[in-house]
Amino acid sequence: MNQETINLIQNYYNAFNSGDMDTFLSLLTDDVVHDINQGDRQVGKAAFKQFMACMNNNYKEQLVDMVIMASADGKRAAAEFVVLGEYLKTDEGLPEAEGQKYRLPAGAFFEIRDNKVARITNYYNLKDWIAQVSG
Numbered sequence: 001m002n003q004e005t006i007n008l009i010q011n012y013y014n015a016f017n018s019g020d021m022d023t024f025l026s027l028l029t030d031d032v033v034h035d036i037n038q039g040d041r042q043v044g045k046a047a048f049k050q051f052m053a054c055m056n057n058n059y060k061e062q063l064v065d066m067v068i069m070a071s072a073d074g075k076r077a078a079a080e081f082v083v084l085g086e087y088l089k090t091d092e093g094l095p096e097a098e099g100q101k102y103r104l105p106a107g108a109f110f111e112i113r114d115n116k117v118a119r120i121t122n123y124y125n126l127k128d129w130i131a132q133v134s135g
Contacts (some may be wrong), residue, residue, distance in 0.1 A: 001074030005112050009068045009077050012117060017062050025049055028117050035121035058097065061085040063106075070112075077110040083124065087133050095134045102132040 008027060015024035025045060034042045034051065042051060055061075063081045070077040083104040090097040104124050111119035 002070045002072055004115060005070040005074035005077050005110075006068050008112065008115060008117070009070070009079055009110060010066075013063055013066060013079065013081070019056070021049075021052060021056070024052070029113055032117060033111075033119040035119070037122045037124055038126050054091075058087070058089045058091045059085055060088055075112055077112060078107065079110075080105075080107045082106070095130060097133075100133040102129060104129050104132070 012024065012027050015021075015027065025048065028045050028048060030045050031043060032045055032048055034048050036042065036051070042048060062084045064084055066079060066081045068077065068079045083102070083106050085102045085104065087097040087100045087102065106122065106124035108123070109119075109121045110117055
């Protein structure tokens, strides 16, 4: 179970990095819970798809230096990584986008059900990101 979960999370991030949103979304349960960093909780694949459409419109990101860990039973996982990004289009309530590049340590926690992601909670330092794109 542990290795299956690690493989699932690796496939999730491989799909993200390649921009393969069909595969990316196929790895989620229909009732996936998405806890947005310092934001709201969204429920459902449709909400997650809409969130990703906004993200892909405003940002270009690649995740590198990935480390994935999973519980022995495979029901929980965590990933630590670095986000290499470019701020393409101004996101509401955030600084103006001018193609600024950023490098941001981040992490995510997962709950796994039926070999799919049932919950993802993302964390990064928003103040650090704002400082990078503002200065």
